[in-house]
Amino acid sequence: DGGITQSPKYLFRKEGQNVTLSCEQNLNHDAMYWYRQDPGQGLRLIYYSQIVNDFQKGDIAEGYSVSREKKESFPLTVTSAQKNPTAFYLCASSTPFWTGGGKSSTDTQYFGPGTRLTVL
Amino acid sequence: SQQGEEDPQALSIQEGENATMNCSYKTSINNLQWYRQNSGRGLVHLILIRSNEREKHSGRLRVTLDTSKKSSSLLITASRAADTASYFCATAFSGSARQLTFGSGTQLTVLP
Numbered sequence: 663d664g665g666i667t668q669s670p671k672y673l674f675r676k677e678g679q680n681v682t683l684s685c686e687q688n689l690n691h692d693a694m695y696w697y698r699q700d701p702g703q704g705l706r707l708i709y710y711s712q713i714v715n716d717f718q719k720g721d722i723a724e725g726y727s728v729s730r731e732k733k734e735s736f737p738l739t740v741t742s743a744q745k746n747p748t749a750f751y752l753c754a755s756s757t758p759f760w761t762g763g764g765k766s767s768t769d770t771q772y773f774g775p776g777t778r779l780t781v782l
Numbered sequence: 783s784q785q786g787e788e789d790p791q792a793l794s795i796q797e798g799e800n801a802t803m804n805c806s807y808k809t810s811i812n813n814l815q816w817y818r819q820n821s822g823r824g825l826v827h828l829i830l831i832r833s834n835e836r837e838k839h840s841g842r843l844r845v846t847l848d849t850s851k852k853s854s855s856l857l858i859t860a861s862r863a864a865d866t867a868s869y870f871c872a873t874a875f876s877g878s879a880r881q882l883t884f885g886s887g888t889q890l891t892v893l894p
Contacts, residue, residue, distance in 0.1 A: 666824075695881075697884075702886075703886055703887075704786075704870055704884040704885050704886040704887055705825075705870070705884040706884075707881065707883075710881065720881075750822075752824055752825065754824075754825075769812070769813065769815070769830075769874045769882060770815065770827045770830060771825075771827065771872075771882060772827070773817075773824035773825040773826070774824050775823060775824045776822070776823065776824050778822075
C-alpha cells in the first residue's frame with residue numbers, strides 16, 4: 663500500500679447523501695484510477711485520469727464523479743444517483759507511460775488500502 | 783464483461799503443496815499481470831508478463847502465457863499459510879495499455 667493513501671477506511675452514508683472518498687499518492691504517477699469491488703468479485707473501473715485536469719469514464723461511471731486538480735489527488739464523489747453504492751472502493755496509480763530512452767514503462771498499478779462504503 | 787476469468791474460483795491446499803491458477807481472456811493484449819489481495823486490503827502487484835514472453839519467474843512464482851490459447855497460469859510453489867489470499871489476473875489491451883481489466887479472482891486457502 664505504500665505511497666497511496668485512502669481515507670476514510672470506513673464510511674457510512676445515509677440515503678440521498680453525497681460522499682467524497684479521498685485518494686492521495688506521493689509516487690509522482692501521472693495516471694490514477696478508481697475501482698469498485700463487490701463481495702467475491704473482481705474490480706470494475708469507475709473513472710481514470712491520465713493527467714491533471716483530465717479524466718475519463720470507466721465501465722460503471724454512472725452515479726459517480728471525480729476531479730483531478732492536482733497530480734497527487736484524485737477524489738471520488740459517490741452521488742445520491744448511485745443506486746447501490748455499498749461496496750469496497752480502491753484507488754490506484756500507475757507509473758509514467760514513457761520512461762527515459764523513449765521506451766514505454768509497465769502498466770503496473772499501485773493500490774491504496776481501500777475505503778469500505780456502507781449505505782444505512 | 784470482464785476480460786479475464788480465473789479458474790478455479792476457489793482452491794484449498796496443504797502447506798508445502800503447489801498451487802496453480804489459470805486465467806483466460808478474450809482479445810489481444812499488451813501484457814497480463816497477476817495481483818494478490820489479502821482480505822479487506824488493497825491489491826499488490828506480483829508479476830507482469832508481456833505478450834511476447836512465454837514464461838516468467840519471480841521467487842516462488844512462475845507465470846506462463848499462451849497467446850494462441852489466450853490463457854495464462856500462475857504457479858505458486860511450496861505454498862505457505864501466508865499465501866492465503868485472492869489472486870487476480872489483469873489484462874492490458876493492445877492499443878489501450880493504460881487501462882487494466884481484472885478477472886473475478888481465485889480464492890486460495892493454504893492450510894497449515
